[in-house]
Amino acid sequence: MIIEISHFLSVLAAGLFFLVGYFALFTSSLNTAYLSNLISRTYSHGFLFLICSFIIYVWLAITDNFSVQYIANHSNTALPTFYKISSIWSAHEGSMFLWIVFLSLWGFIFNVTVKNEEILKAKSIGIISFVIVGFLLFLLATSNPFATILPIAPLNGADINPVLQDPALAIHPPTLYLGYVGFVIPFACAISFLLEGKTSIKWEVLARKWSIAAWVFLTVGITLGSWWAYYELGWGGYWFWDPVENVALMPWLAATAFVHSLSVSIKSSQLRVWTILLSILVFSLSLFGAFIVRSGIIDSVHSFANDPERGLYLLAFIGIIIFISISLFVLRISSIQSKLTIKKFSKQSFISLNNIIFGALIFSVMLGVTYPLIYEYLFDQKISIGAPFYNAIFIPIVILASFFLFFSVDSKWSRNSSFSFLKKPIFLSLILSITSTLFVMIFFSTKNIPILLSVFAGLLIIYRYIYEIINYFLYKKFINPFSVIAHMSLGLLIVSISFNSLLSSERAINIYINEYEEYKDLKILFQDLGVEEKSNYDSIKAKFLVEDIKGNKFNLNPEKRKYFTRGQITTETAIHVTPLRDIYMTIGDQLDDGSWIVNIQINYLIRWIWISALLMGLAGIMLIFSKKLRA
Amino acid sequence: MKFLLKISVFIIPMSFIFLFFILLTNEDSYPGADYDIYEIPQFELKDLDNIKTINTDLFSGDFVLNVWASWCITCVIEHPYLMRLNSKGIPVIGLNYKDEREDAVIWLNKYGNPYKTIIHDFKGTLALDLGVTGAPETFLISNGQIVAHFQGEVNDLIWKDVFLPIIEERKMF
Numbered sequence: 001m002i003i004e005i006s007h008f009l010s011v012l013a014a015g016l017f018f019l020v021g022y023f024a025l026f027t028s029s030l031n032t033a034y035l036s037n038l039i040s041r042t043y044s045h046g047f048l049f050l051i052c053s054f055i056i057y058v059w060l061a062i063t064d065n066f067s068v069q070y071i072a073n074h075s076n077t078a079l080p081t082f083y084k085i086s087s088i089w090s091a092h093e094g095s096m097f098l099w100i101v102f103l104s105l106w107g108f109i110f111n112v113t114v115k116n117e118e119i120l121k122a123k124s125i126g127i128i129s130f131v132i133v134g135f136l137l138f139l140l141a142t143s144n145p146f147a148t149i150l151p152i153a154p155l156n157g158a159d160i161n162p163v164l165q166d167p168a169l170a171i172h173p174p175t176l177y178l179g180y181v182g183f184v185i186p187f188a189c190a191i192s193f194l195l196e197g198k199t200s201i202k203w204e205v206l207a208r209k210w211s212i213a214a215w216v217f218l219t220v221g222i223t224l225g226s227w228w229a230y231y232e233l234g235w236g237g238y239w240f241w242d243p244v245e246n247v248a249l250m251p252w253l254a255a256t257a258f259v260h261s262l263s264v265s266i267k268s269s270q271l272r273v274w275t276i277l278l279s280i281l282v283f284s285l286s287l288f289g290a291f292i293v294r295s296g297i298i299d300s301v302h303s304f305a306n307d308p309e310r311g312l313y314l315l316a317f318i319g320i321i322i323f324i325s326i327s328l329f330v331l332r333i334s335s336i337q338s339k340l341t342i343k344k345f346s347k348q349s350f351i352s353l354n355n356i357i358f359g360a361l362i363f364s365v366m367l368g369v370t371y372p373l374i375y376e377y378l379f380d381q382k383i384s385i386g387a388p389f390y391n392a393i394f395i396p397i398v399i400l401a402s403f404f405l406f407f408s409v410d411s412k413w414s415r416n417s418s419f420s421f422l423k424k425p426i427f428l429s430l431i432l433s434i435t436s437t438l439f440v441m442i443f444f445s446t447k448n449i450p451i452l453l454s455v456f457a458g459l460l461i462i463y464r465y466i467y468e469i470i471n472y473f474l475y476k477k478f479i480n481p482f483s484v485i486a487h488m489s490l491g492l493l494i495v496s497i498s499f500n501s502l503l504s505s506e507r508a509i510n511i512y513i514n515e516y517e518e519y520k521d522l523k524i525l526f527q528d529l530g531v532e533e534k535s536n537y538d539s540i541k542a543k544f545l546v547e548d549i550k551g552n553k554f555n556l557n558p559e560k561r562k563y564f565t566r567g568q569i570t571t572e573t574a575i576h577v578t579p580l581r582d583i584y585m586t587i588g589d590q591l592d593d594g595s596w597i598v599n600i601q602i603n604y605l606i607r608w609i610w611i612s613a614l615l616m617g618l619a620g621i622m623l624i625f626s627k628k629l630r631a
Numbered sequence: 632m633k634f635l636l637k638i639s640v641f642i643i644p645m646s647f648i649f650l651f652f653i654l655l656t657n658e659d660s661y662p663g664a665d666y667d668i669y670e671i672p673q674f675e676l677k678d679l680d681n682i683k684t685i686n687t688d689l690f691s692g693d694f695v696l697n698v699w700a701s702w703c704i705t706c707v708i709e710h711p712y713l714m715r716l717n718s719k720g721i722p723v724i725g726l727n728y729k730d731e732r733e734d735a736v737i738w739l740n741k742y743g744n745p746y747k748t749i750i751h752d753f754k755g756t757l758a759l760d761l762g763v764t765g766a767p768e769t770f771l772i773s774n775g776q777i778v779a780h781f782q783g784e785v786n787d788l789i790w791k792d793v794f795l796p797i798i799e800e801r802k803m804f
Contacts, residue, residue: 242704277640284644297654311655319648326644330637370647373654383765384703508737571741588740597740 002056003068007146009053014136016046017104017129024126025195036122040111043125046132047108054101057145061088067153070094070145076157078536079165086170089177092294092310093145098174099290100135103181107132110185110210117206123192124206128184134317142310168228176221176248180286182214183255186262187283187325190276194328199336204265204275209624211262211279215255216620222248223613231573236506236584236601238609241390246365247289253365254282257358264351268414270338271348274355280325285362287318297373345417350408357401364393395450402457402494405487409464429463444502451498458494461487482626486619489612496608503581506601512594519600521549522583526596537561539572542587542596546576558587558598582606664781664793671775672760679727679735679749687775689748693803695723695794696770697746697785698758700730701738703766709784713745716790721804725749728758728766769794773803 020043027035061084066072074094075087088094107128114121139145186207193203225248226238239245258278265275291297295311342348368385375383410426411417421427437456446452465488471477511517511526518524528543544556559572576583581604588597675686690696697713699706717723725746727735732751752758761770764782771779771794779797781789798804 240704291651295655297651312652315648315651315655319645319652322644322648326641330641333637334633366647370650374650377654384705386702386704506737508733508740569743586741588737589743597736599737599740 003060003065003146003148006053006056006060007144009049009056010136010146011140013046013049013053013104014133014140016042016049017132017136020046020129021126021133024122024129033118036118039122039125043111043129044108046129047104047111050101050104054097057097058085058088061085064157065153066155066157067148067150068145069147069149072149072154072157074158082167082170083165089173093139093143095173095177096135096139096143096294097145099177099181100132100139102174102177103128103135103184104132106178106182106185106210106214114206117201117203119196120189120192120201120203120206123195124185124188127188127191131184131188131321134321138310138313138317142313166228166232168224169232172221172224172228175217175224179214179216179218179221180251180289182210182217183251183279183282183286185210185214186258186279190279191325191328194276194325194332197332197335202266204262204272207279208259208262208266211255211259212620212624215252215259216617216624218248218252218255219613219617219620222252223610223617226613227610230606231575236573236586236603238500238606241368241385241387243369244293246369247285247292250362250365250369251282251285251289253358253362254278254285257355258282260351260354264348268338268340268348270340270342271352271355272336272338273333274352276329276336278355280322280329281362284318284322284325287314287321291315291318292369343414343416345407345411346415347408347411347413350404350411353404354401357397357404361394361397364397365390391450395454398494399453399457402461402491405490406457406460406464409468425464425467429460429467432463433459446502448502451502454494454498458491458498461491462495465491482619482623485622486616489615489619492608492615493612496605496612499605500603500609503604504602504606506584506599508588508597508599510591510595511598512596520602522600522602523547524598524600526598529596534561537563540587542598544574544585544598546583548583554583556583556585558585560587577607579607580604664779664789666779666797667777669777671772671777672757674757674760676750676752676757679725679732679751681732681751685748685750689724690772690775692774693722694772695721696726696772697723698726698728698761698763698766698768698770700728700766701734702730705784706767707742709767709786710742710745712786712790714743717745717747722747726758726761726763727751728763729753729755771797771803773801 020039023035023039023042060068061071061075062081064071064075064077064084070091070093071087074090075084079087089098107125110121110128111125189203189207193201222245225245229240230236230238258275258281261271261275261278264271291311291314294314297311342352368389372383372385406429407426410423421430433456436459437452440455441447441452465484468477468479468484472479505520507519509517509519509524511524513526513529516523516525523546525545525547526542527545530541530543532539532541539559539561541557541559544558545553546556547553554576556574556576558574561570561572562568563570571586574585581602584601584603586599588599590596671687671690673687675684677683678685695716699709713723723746725748727749730751730753732753735749735751750757755763761777762780767784769781769785770777778801779794781793783789785794
């Protein structure tokens with residue numbers, strides 16, 4: 001009975017959201033306060049129904065109600081409550097449910113906090129509602145999480161994939177989803193702006209805070225995913241150019257370009273065409289991500305559902321959304337073009353360059369994702385596009401972008417500025433970066449040009465902003481703290497990635513119990529090996545004592561687990577974290593002669609990759625709560 | 632110019648949608664399979680431990696030959712199924728394709744070894760003669776002859792639809 005109530009509530013919510021959309025977009029007299037009030041209230045009630053439905057569903061999962069098929073398939077009584085809840089988004093149906101709840105949550109917060117721009121707000125709410133209706137129909141028609149096993153429910157459920165029983169992974173999908181669907185708000189604002197067709201309406205101001213918030217969630221979500229893959233999958237990398245990572249990266253790139261373009265449109269009403277196009281692109285790419293992941297069209301380590309019917313529905317849905325929004329865009333394009341020309345070397349000019357650069361990156365990733373599919377269709381052969389392709393494209397473009405960023409620091413809004421390499425800040429940071437890069441080259445005796453150039457580019461950004469900070473403290477020269485933090489983090493990110501790929505190394509060693517092995521500056525003693533039986537898995541746990549060159553001693557205990565329910569074998573990595581490097585160890589098989597194979601990696605600056613990504617997110621959070629956006 | 636811009640803004644996303652529509656509704660369910668029968672090419676390569684020399688004589692009985700590499704993501708997905716084939720007693724020979732020895736050993740230690748023997752084809756010469764274009768690819772070999780070839784991930788579905796009919800027809804294994 002309780003399951004049906006939950007199910008029914010979400011059906012009711014779909015009906016209410018449809019009404020909201022209808023009121024907002026298909027009634028002519030929007031100007032009345034009565035109607036916009038009606039739209040706002042109906043939306044809130046729709047949200048109330050949906051959130052109640054979801055809360056009941058969570059409760060069903062906590063109380064092990066295995067008559068719900070989805071819960072029976074993805075949870076069991078032995079799981080801690082935390083993982084019972086996170087099991088909801090461990091597979092397709094529940095993920096979509098959460099996705100929709102988040103979508104309506106963004107709309108709800110938008111609905112209750114925005115007090116100005118009545119017409120724009122009402123129309124945006126209407127568009128958000130139609131998007132929710134589309135997804136709710138998808139959920140209820142093709143992937144119903146409320147399907148039941150009747151009359152007799154199983155006594156216990158299946159297990160969730162042990163790889164997914166991890167705190168980072170329980171938090172990472174919701175964070176990403178919040179980012180993805182958050183872009184529905186700028187999208188809805190842009191579309192309602194196009195519908196209204198009045199150039200005087202400043203939809204960009206309304207959308208700004210929301211766009212940055214969604215961008216922060218996306219940034220943090222991707223970082224969490226990268227961190228999880230590092231310690232849980234046992235591959236030891238932070239990025240694999242996996243299709244599912246790529247479909248998260250594309251909206252992130254588009255969103256980054258979008259928030260930059262947005263600031264220009266707010267400041268000087270220029271680049272409005274770009275900004276609108278980017279807002280459509282970000283949201284389309286988020287939906288495209290959902291499509292790629294949910295249709296199972298691409299082989300991936302994430303491989304989730306494989307169901308062409310779901311894929312077709314989502315594809316049709318995305319197609320309709322893109323068709324309508326691009327048609328509107330093409331109709332209105334001439335009226336929104338700014339009459340002002342962009343001055344040479346002004347901030348605006350750099351941001352429009354930035355749009356082009358990010359556009360090129362997005363297109364390359366899109367090509368990398370789709371090319372194997374096209375190739376397979378045409379030539380009946382499978383090919384794999386991996387890191388070499390993306391490195392070849394990303395490294396030069398990112399270096400180029402870094403140079404532009406470096407010079408943009410000296411540019412002014414709406415004004416020509418002249419450039420001279422003899423200007424003190426430019427000259428100083430160039431000299432410092434060149435000397436530091438030369439030092440890196442000699443100290444590490446490397447001739448790897450792409451890496452050295454990346455180090456140079458990253459340092460250039462960092463030094464340039466350090467100069468700005470010093471100037472601020474000495475002469476009270478104005479700086480934009482959010483821009484400084486975000487861009488310095490980018491510099492730090494580039495430098496960390498470069499050093500990581502320059503210095504990191506790995507090796508598999510053969511080692512007997514009670515024996516020493518040496519790798520680089522490490523002395524590794526294999527002390528002991530224990531076999532343990534746990535409630536849902538058997539485990540082999542090795543004990544190593546590692547001593548580094550400074551005489552620091554620490555234990556590393558890599559583990560191998562075999563889970564009973566699925567027979568899956570997982571490796572639990574052992575990681576010793578220091579600020580500069582991680583010592584990363586996984587244990588392999590035992591050889592016939594009794595020795596064990598152990599894989600050791602030394603990963604330099606890998607923590608700084610995540611820290612710099614999080615710092616970028618922090619800059620976004622500070623911006624949201626700053627005075628600048630409170631207005 | 633402006634017209635061109637409008638048209639391209641419209642056409643680019645729509646063509647992506649169309650492309651995916653074609654891909655999704657593509658009825659040809661096993662595009663990677665072919666059943667040409669041909670001889671194993673002559674070769675002489677080392678095994679993965681760089682100890683034994685392997686040549687064409689190895690393929691006297693019935694085998695599954697699986698092309699894999701440590702850099703291949705799909706191989707990780709395919710891997711559990713190969714383990715299952717191995718535990719069912721079906722001999723699987725690995726052809727390690729364009730891969731460093733050390734990386735391949737690390738990979739096997741991490742996931743387990745489903746292969747009876749592994750041929751290390753660093754330059755991809757044997758793979759080239761076999762008509763391999765990437766990894767993973769899987770061949771069915773019966774007495775020195777290739778009787779089925781599949782490009783892409785082998786799973787239960789592929790096994791039953793692509794390989795099993797041939798195996799039953801030829802009474803292999």
